[in-house]
Amino acid sequence: VTSLPPALVELIAALRRLPSVGPRSAERLALHLVQTDQVHVRALADALLRASTEVRLCERCGALTQQQPCALCTDPRRDHSILCVVERPVDILSIEKSGGYRGGYHVLGGRISPTNGVGPEDLRVAELEQRLVGGAVSEVVVALPTDVEGDATAFYLAKRLGARGVKLTRLAHGLPAGSSLDFADDLTLSRAIEGRRPLS
Amino acid sequence: VTSLPPALVELIAALRRLPSVGPRSAERLALHLVQTDQVHVRALADALLRASTEVRLCERCGALTQQQPCALCTDPRRDHSILCVVERPVDILSIEKSGGYRGGYHVLGGRISPTNGVGPEDLRVAELEQRLVGGAVSEVVVALPTDVEGDATAFYLAKRLGARGVKLTRLAHGLPAGSSLDFADDLTLSRAIEGRRPLS
Numbered sequence: 001v002t003s004l005p006p007a008l009v010e011l012i013a014a015l016r017r018l019p020s021v022g023p024r025s026a027e028r029l030a031l032h033l034v035q036t037d038q039v040h041v042r043a044l045a046d047a048l049l050r051a052s053t054e055v056r057l058c059e060r061c062g063a064l065t066q067q068q069p070c071a072l073c074t075d076p077r078r079d080h081s082i083l084c085v086v087e088r089p090v091d092i093l094s095i096e097k098s099g100g101y102r103g104g105y106h107v108l109g110g111r112i113s114p115t116n117g118v119g120p121e122d123l124r125v126a127e128l129e130q131r132l133v134g135g136a137v138s139e140v141v142v143a144l145p146t147d148v149e150g151d152a153t154a155f156y157l158a159k160r161l162g163a164r165g166v167k168l169t170r171l172a173h174g175l176p177a178g179s180s181l182d183f184a185d186d187l188t189l190s191r192a193i194e195g196r197r198p199l200s
Numbered sequence: 201v202t203s204l205p206p207a208l209v210e211l212i213a214a215l216r217r218l219p220s221v222g223p224r225s226a227e228r229l230a231l232h233l234v235q236t237d238q239v240h241v242r243a244l245a246d247a248l249l250r251a252s253t254e255v256r257l258c259e260r261c262g263a264l265t266q267q268q269p270c271a272l273c274t275d276p277r278r279d280h281s282i283l284c285v286v287e288r289p290v291d292i293l294s295i296e297k298s299g300g301y302r303g304g305y306h307v308l309g310g311r312i313s314p315t316n317g318v319g320p321e322d323l324r325v326a327e328l329e330q331r332l333v334g335g336a337v338s339e340v341v342v343a344l345p346t347d348v349e350g351d352a353t354a355f356y357l358a359k360r361l362g363a364r365g366v367k368l369t370r371l372a373h374g375l376p377a378g379s380s381l382d383f384a385d386d387l388t389l390s391r392a393i394e395g396r397r398p399l400s
Binding site: 010029035040041042045049054065070071089090 | 208217225247289
């Protein structure tokens with residue numbers, strides 16, 4: 001639209017590139033930002049640049065960090081004999097929030113997907129294997145999504161790491177907490193039946 | 201969450217201050233941004249700073265602009281004998297998109313609201329009055345929202361500008377294009393009946 005100043009048009013275009021920001025949201029955000037106190041806009045720009053330049057992947061586990069190795073890898077209160085394998089750094093956040101895990105992590109950086117040309121060599125599998133050398137790790141918990149690619153990746157890891165003498169486990173599947181049977185899809189329900197446990 | 205690097209925590213906090221960005225969206229955006237090519241993040245930060253420092257309100261009409269007066273005020277193809285009064289700069293965008301208007305604008309910067317302590321002196325009413333001096337403007341179209349405050353502001357403008365010999369009009373109210381009667385609320389429907397027009 002010709003009635004907008006060029007700097008505003010550019011800002012809208014830059015915001016549009018963010019995930020799940022549509023044309024309307026980008027416009028609304030941009031109009032809000034140019035009418036916001038410059039101090040706040042500068043703080044946002046600084047936070048963007050700082051996070052972008054200082055946050056890196058941990059060379060050991062692949063988590064997001066500003067130090068090498070990351071705080072998770074060096075935390076003495078965590079049990080580093082168990083590693084949880086996740087797809088993306090954001091998955092660590094979900095597991096940490098649950099409060100149910102106090103071991104180490106390993107971020108693969110993706111899933112094996114022949115159709116997208118992603119093979120094991122594109123993921124941090126060799127790094128994972130390296131971490132098992134020496135025998136300090138006794139269990140690897142695979143926490144990948146339960147779709148075709150997640151299953152294929154889990155299967156590949158089981159085959160490749162099986163010879164290392166490490167225990168390989170997978171997150172349990174079943175009904176979500178608080179859900180009733182009518183809302184469970186067929187696959188979830190069949191997995192819940194398959195994985196049934198004795199009533200204590 | 202302790203597992204996040206401080207620069208990422210700060211970025212999430214900065215993004216949270218944006219309108220309609222909840223805690224989840226802020227987290228997702230921040231995690232996306234730190235894993236995005238630095239060139240793109242720098243471009244976004246630059247666009248933010250540039251828009252924030254260079255975009256100002258037009259001293260004449262109150263629209264967002266990088267030049268004084270703005271492109272709308274100086275466009276020779278527009279009819280400057282008619283002024284459309286809107287609440288916020290963003291409203292100009294909506295009217296321009298409709299394609300149904302080719303006159304000038306005047307942004308009030310708010311609505312009269314005694315409960316929020318907003319009086320006429322807090323709005324750009326004196327600036328509007330000033331623009332009517334000399335008689336170059338023959339019509340003022342009030343395009344404010346149709347709620348109590350919008351109506352009060354329109355009524356105030358009618359009273360104050362009435363003596364200036366300028367024609368005061370208001371946007372028509374009625375059924376939205378393409379809507380059926382069942383979906384129209386009572387007020388919209390009663391206004392549509394009130395404002396009925398002869399079939400040509």
